[in-house]
Amino acid sequence: MPSALPDGEPVPSDGSLPAHALHGLGERPFGFYLHVPYCASRCGYCDFNTYTATELRSSGAVASQETYADNVIAEIRQARRVLGEVDLPVETVFLGGGTPTLLPARDLVRMLAALREEFGLAPGAEVTTEANPESVDPAYLAELREGGYNRISFGMQSARPHVLALLDRHHTPGRPEACVAEARAAGFAHVNLDLIYGTPGESDQDWQVSLDAAIGAGPDHVSAYSLIVEDGTRLAARVKRGELPMIDDDVHADRYLMAETALAAAGYHWYEVSNWATTPEGRCRHNELYWTGADWWGAGPGAHSHVGGVRWWNAKHPAAYAQALAEGRTPALGREVLADEDRRVERILLELRLAEGCPLDLLTAAGRAAAARALADGLLDPVPYAAGRAALTLRGRLLADGVVRDLVD
Template identity: 50%
Template sequence: MAGPLPDGDQAPVDGLLSLEEIKGSEARTFHAYVHIPFCKDICGYCDFNTYTATQLGSLKQSDYAASLISEIRFSAQALEQSKLLPRKFSTVFFGGGTPSLLPAADLIEILSSLEQTFGFTENAEITTEANPDTVTFEKFAALRQAGFNRVSIGMQSGVQSVLDTLERSHNPENVFKAFEIVKGLGFGTSLDLIFGAPGESLEQWRESLEAAIALEPDHLSAYSLIVEPGTKLARQIKSGELAEPDEDLQAEKYELTEQLLSAAGYTWYEISNWSKSESLQSDHNLAYWMGQDWWGYGPGAHSHLGSVRWWNQKHPLSYSKKLEDKISPAVGRELLSIDTAKLERVMLESRTSKGMSISDLEQLEAGAKSRIPQLIADGLIDGQLAIKGRLVLTLRGRLLADAVVRELTD
């Protein structure tokens, strides 16, 4: 979702998919991503497709749910006309932006529309992201009652000076309060953390991890800060106002993350994700990594179905206009070639703790198997698991995952 949209081919205005394009879809699970492109302020490091009220001009946040519901209806019609058998959603993820900025009634209306149109599988995982300073008991009690069952809170850091550098609007106390509210309401819980803010020391990162662990969330994501081109943070680093994240210190922080989280009973299941048990992993994230089908609703959202990927108009105004005109809000699409699909499969599956079957890998990339002994000797792939036929990264391999994938696919 970050950065400019890719180029790609023009997407058809009726959103239809050919029989050839949907081949294989019926064997896959189906997932919904719902993008809420609003934030109170824009954090200096963020290049997600999100806007403040001032940036939106004439577009009212209160009209947004209606546009999303139009896209939900449009998607059902396009899939039916493409002769795809109806499938229920196994997961729904409201992300942003800041979904928790919208009134609960709007979020609930969107969720009900998804449920009435497609249905949900039994025990479907229904998550919303939330910024700590937008969590109130009333709003989240209403969401819980309407069927949301998981909340991912953007904690980012437990240290005030780091939150200030990241230009977050909340303080550590807000995280605690928000967490207690959602936990008390019976939601599954996840915390997002970022390591590597300019000036953040290893000790400060330890403090953040300890604060997060003390809350005992079910799940944690820890992301290495990416300095996205065009952001305020990138300009501050370029002008020398802020220091660039140091690669060696980032690696030390990642190692500390693994050390503290595993000591606290969390197990990694993807490079940036840990959970307290297998059943508490994020089914929605796993669906992306395992190449399942999903429809991304909202401006700039990406979808993946069969062998096609498409993406929507980026600006909320042009997105809403297309739906008012009763045409697809998609602006571009890409038919995944066999080679691209192979490369993506290796890239995504090898980042998970389940890893990849080595025989599947050899079928996808002839000759890849012969490179495994050297990767084991370099300490990048687990030798014991390789004997059992699985390609799984070691801790060192997780730090150098992109290089491992290049070695296996070049």
């Protein structure tokens, strides 16, 4: 959950939505994101809305981990009131952070139970939590599985000690792979490992070792993201001071190609630029909900929501978030109503990253001309193009940001 919040119009104190946003509610996929903002320590590259115990010490009990689940449950109940009585079973639930598994497993189970009570879960609902490898053990995983969680995502990042140290990750190499086995033993059907490439000091060999370790662990999903040096982070300060080199785009491209080669050879199929799964069932359905413009409610400090073309975001600080709920107010600080043109552009931005691509009829005349050029340049796949869709080739994935910019013109 990014730390910066956009500007926007005020939100009514009861959180009510415009009538047009509620039109068709229940006809579109609906999910819940629950943000848990606590971390044992702050990673130097991270700019998400997270807090360590030291950073929250002055906020007292109102922002404590001990009362956090109750606050999220209060927002879930508020969401039910705002969205009305329409039948709205939750198709996907995703707990992110932060480190959700810093909370007791019973708190994660209680939050899920509140969703089940207020909205119900759709048959076959996907229920995911993120976890750091050092924050779980077999008993914890078994309690989550018993409580209804069926997918888990571990932050592996790298298998090399010096890369983990630079990223301020504190688990030992080998622990994420052990977590995959423990999650399988607990009954989790779907397990993801997150990897990061392009860390200063990481070699091609280091990256290959990490890929081999992740694949060898046997998850059915792998995410691989290039390291982005975000302004305001410790990593950015070190790069600015010249302590660490900035990794150039060619290195990132080479590492991406290494990931595609290794993962494809092991039976993983890309379905979004940074995500691979062994089967269609292994895809992260919650993220697909974001990428296809469906409806979701984001609960927690700084969480973003989207329903029927209205996007809003909550107060960032856990104390301000908790105070609003204690007073019976929405924790939302601002919102924006997306115009049709905004929604068209967002569809192109997001859907083009998917293996299925985006419909060509979303493009303007200038965009269609740009798509024809991208096709000629080998950036778009001719087979889906002939069927009316712009879908990236492997080379196109390497240049995805530029292709998108051209197509939205």
